[in-house]
Amino acid sequence: MSMQTELGSLLGWVEGMRSRVRKLAREWEDQEGNLIMILHAIQNEFGYVPRGVANELAKEMKIPMARIYEVITFYHYFRLTPPGQHSIQVCMGTACYLKGASDLHDELARRLRLLEMGGGRGGEFQLETVRCIGCCGMAPAVVVDGETHGRLGLDDVEKILKPKRGTP
Numbered sequence: 001m002s003m004q005t006e007l008g009s010l011l012g013w014v015e016g017m018r019s020r021v022r023k024l025a026r027e028w029e030d031q032e033g034n035l036i037m038i039l040h041a042i043q044n045e046f047g048y049v050p051r052g053v054a055n056e057l058a059k060e061m062k063i064p065m066a067r068i069y070e071v072i073t074f075y076h077y078f079r080l081t082p083p084g085q086h087s088i089q090v091c092m093g094t095a096c097y098l099k100g101a102s103d104l105h106d107e108l109a110r111r112l113r114l115l116e117m118g119g120g121r122g123g124e125f126q127l128e129t130v131r132c133i134g135c136c137g138m139a140p141a142v143v144v145d146g147e148t149h150g151r152l153g154l155d156d157v158e159k160i161l162k163p164k165r166g167t168p
């Protein structure tokens with residue numbers, strides 16, 4: 001693709017994004033809780049709330065960017081960065097919590113940080129906590145890319161990360 005074509009498609013994308021934001025702002029104009037609803041729509045579309053889109057929204061709604069960031073950072077649902085290529089959901093429901101889900105989560109976070117610091121692919125993982133996933137008999141449970149792993153101990157962390165890391 002030539003530089004001109006790339007630039008053309010980038011400008012097209014920006015124009016499309018602007019008109020989408022304009023449309024959303026008009027759709028929700030004067031409605032209570034409109035900022036949250038618009039941010040939901042943006043995140044559904046992009047997988048997160050990109051800075052450029054938030055900036056455009058601030059202009060359209062005539063509100064400061066700080067107000068948008070206030071909402072995004074208050075609600076855990078919203079993301080400011082693109083979702084990772086792999087998702088890891090640690091169940092923090094009561095049964096899992098009582099069986100050590102919190103330690104499991106911390107160990108996963110520690111391993112992913114180490115992977116990232118070592119120039120590895122830790123950033124490709126999206127680690128999050130979720131409420132009961134309905135497998136309490138397998139507590140503590142973790143879902144990796146849609147696959148449920150249960151009765152996990154700290155020693156199992158390496159085993160569930162390994163196939164996703166592309167290492168032997």
Ligand code: FES
Pocket residue numbers: 091092093094095096097131132133134135136137139140141
């Ligand atoms: S509490 Fe974790 S699966 Fe139910």
